[in-house]
Amino acid sequence: MNHHAPAEDRLAIAAHLHVLLRRKTGRVTDTEWMAANAEYAQAIVRFARQRGLADGAPELVEWADKLAHAMGEGAAPAQEPPAPPPRPARAAPGVPRYVGGIR
Amino acid sequence: MREVPRRIGAAGAMWLGALAPGWAQAPQGGTAAPTAPAMVPFDAISGADTAWLMTATVLVLLMTLPGVALFYAGMVRRKNVLNTMASVVAIAAVVSVWWFVAGYSWAFTPGSAWIGGIGRMGLAGLDYDLGARLVAVSHIAPHVPEAVYAMFQLSFAVITAALVVGAFVERMRFSALVIFISLWTLFVYAPVAHWVWEPGGWLARLGALDFAGGAVVHVNAGMAGLACAWLLGKRRGYGKEPFAPYNLGWTMVGAALLWVGWFGFNAGSALAADGRAGLALAVTHIAAAAGALGWMAGEWVVRGRASLLGLCSGLVAGLVAITPAAGYVTPRAALAIGVVAGLVCYWGATGLKRWLHTDDSLDVFGVHGIGGVVGSLLTGVFASRTVSGVEASVLTQAVGVGTVMIFSLVGTALLLWLTGKVVPLRVDEASELEGLDIAEHREQLGS
Numbered sequence: 001m002n003h004h005a006p007a008e009d010r011l012a013i014a015a016h017l018h019v020l021l022r023r024k025t026g027r028v029t030d031t032e033w034m035a036a037n038a039e040y041a042q043a044i045v046r047f048a049r050q051r052g053l054a055d056g057a058p059e060l061v062e063w064a065d066k067l068a069h070a071m072g073e074g075a076a077p078a079q080e081p082p083a084p085p086p087r088p089a090r091a092a093p094g095v096p097r098y099v100g101g102i103r
Numbered sequence: 104m105r106e107v108p109r110r111i112g113a114a115g116a117m118w119l120g121a122l123a124p125g126w127a128q129a130p131q132g133g134t135a136a137p138t139a140p141a142m143v144p145f146d147a148i149s150g151a152d153t154a155w156l157m158t159a160t161v162l163v164l165l166m167t168l169p170g171v172a173l174f175y176a177g178m179v180r181r182k183n184v185l186n187t188m189a190s191v192v193a194i195a196a197v198v199s200v201w202w203f204v205a206g207y208s209w210a211f212t213p214g215s216a217w218i219g220g221i222g223r224m225g226l227a228g229l230d231y232d233l234g235a236r237l238v239a240v241s242h243i244a245p246h247v248p249e250a251v252y253a254m255f256q257l258s259f260a261v262i263t264a265a266l267v268v269g270a271f272v273e274r275m276r277f278s279a280l281v282i283f284i285s286l287w288t289l290f291v292y293a294p295v296a297h298w299v300w301e302p303g304g305w306l307a308r309l310g311a312l313d314f315a316g317g318a319v320v321h322v323n324a325g326m327a328g329l330a331c332a333w334l335l336g337k338r339r340g341y342g343k344e345p346f347a348p349y350n351l352g353w354t355m356v357g358a359a360l361l362w363v364g365w366f367g368f369n370a371g372s373a374l375a376a377d378g379r380a381g382l383a384l385a386v387t388h389i390a391a392a393a394g395a396l397g398w399m400a401g402e403w404v405v406r407g408r409a410s411l412l413g414l415c416s417g418l419v420a421g422l423v424a425i426t427p428a429a430g431y432v433t434p435r436a437a438l439a440i441g442v443v444a445g446l447v448c449y450w451g452a453t454g455l456k457r458w459l460h461t462d463d464s465l466d467v468f469g470v471h472g473i474g475g476v477v478g479s480l481l482t483g484v485f486a487s488r489t490v491s492g493v494e495a496s497v498l499t500q501a502v503g504v505g506t507v508m509i510f511s512l513v514g515t516a517l518l519l520w521l522t523g524k525v526v527p528l529r530v531d532e533a534s535e536l537e538g539l540d541i542a543e544h545r546e547q548l549g550s
Contacts, residue, residue, distance in 0.1 A: 008545050012537075019536040032547070098345040102178055103416060103452045103466060 005070035010035040017063045142237040149246040151376040159371025163258035166364030174357025182538020183273045210296035216305035244374045269465030270328030283522040291514040311503030315372035317427025317478040318507045325472020326511035337462035358415035369429035383429040390441035394421015397445020420448035423474030428482040436485035479504040
């Protein structure tokens with residue numbers, strides 16, 4: 001794939017989009033994979049654009065465009081996007097480990 | 104104060120005796136010794152003491168780099184690991200420069216009871232004259248080159264500031280940290296070090312005992328951490344979602360480096376390679392072990408299991424508590440101090456923390472503040488007249504530690520307020536959620 005932006009810039013944009021998606025849609029993404037894998041990035045870009053338009057969140061569209069540009073491509077992927085990664089493991093219910101203190 | 108009475112020499116002891124009843128243990132009368140930094144002949148320098156103090160300096164710096172850096176970085180979330188390490192490295196550099204500029208002079212040269220003089224600013228006067236065969240010494244350690252003594256004390260200033268990082272990780276703006284720590288080193292750490300460790304300081308004259316920094320380092324850092332945690336506010340999501348530590352294996356490695364380095368911290372504070380240094384080394388190790396077991400026992404009773412982080416925290420608690428007492432107590436007393444510190448600091452980092460409703464993220468106050476208070480007060484209880492040569496007083500210890508607590512809390516709050524006038528103290532919401540590694544440094548941890 002043709003990376004137009006340096007790796008650190010792609011990562012910064014992906015991290016920002018990750019935060020926006022989490023806050024606006026509840027979707028948890030893999031930031032590093034987003035900055036490294038074109039197909040995954042395209043899938044997230046498409047999802048972000050869709051939700052941005054549907055939910056009236058223009059910053060989602062804006063950052064999705066930035067990521068698409070940084071990844072060097074703007075077209076939608078030919079294939080269906082891979083399934084989003086599972087949510088990070090959380091503490092078991094009823095075991096509030098690391099909530100409100102580390103010790 | 105570290106070994107001042109015995110090491111200051113006879114005339115110096117007379118001078119000190121007039122000022123500081125708590126320190127009047129040296130023989131009276133005899134030859135002159137410096138009461139201020141001075142040039143002395145080469146043969147006045149002890150090679151063994153100098154070699155040990157240089158070694159101790161390396162050990163104490165090792166406690167910070169990489170000890171504290173690893174200890175803290177292992178406890179934060181993955182997205183903030185590099186920022187935490189960068190904070191510690193930056194503090195080591197920034198504090199070193201401010202120590203050179205003014206910190207050492209204000210802390211360790213004669214002046215008033217409140218602050219030292221300006222004669223050593225820019226480390227002026229730390230001379231070595233080969234032709235005249237003279238070398239500069241501090242009046243506090245007249246048998247080692249002052250350059251070595253100044254660097255030993257620098258390593259204490261560095262680690263004290265680095266400890267504070269644990270209270271505000273994952274949310275403080277890096278530029279604000281650099282400004283705040285610069286101010287804090289000069290206007291909080293240096294005065295407190297002067298009060299307690301310079302023979303003319305008012306707490307030294309009062310007779311408050313602090314062998315290696317229970318109040319100067321740990322209570323000071325703990326209270327500063329508490330003020331930072333209060334004024335910066337809680338991390339987003341604190342108390343609602345789990346903040347899983349990145350790698351407690353790093354924390355264990357950091358704790359191990361702290362344990363080993365603490366031999367330099369405490370035994371080095373004897374300022375000599377002698378019997379007191381040997382005793383300090385022994386009690387340091389005993390207290391660390393007892394602290395780990397005390398915390399482990401508390402955890403076992405309350406939670407039904409022991410944890411690696413608990414063991415690491417407990418050994419640090421024991422080390423913190425023995426710090427003010429290291430040159431004054433027996434190994435049996437060290438065992439008691441360590442166990443009490445392990446138990447009380449476990450409460451400090453859990454029950455007391457919940458009661459305070461503050462996000463002291465890595466428990467700087469709970470471990471260092473509380474451990475320092477426990478150790479300082481127990482120094483008044485356990486200090487042996489046979490070992491220390493002085494009559495310890497719990498009341499005097501309480502006055503000393505209470506004063507440092509208030510000064511550090513208020514001073515830190517003022518300096519944070521001042522820093523906030525220059526640059527925002529916290530990163531913005533998006534940066535906090537992204538993580539400070541990317542937001543502040545444009546760097547990421549490898550996969």
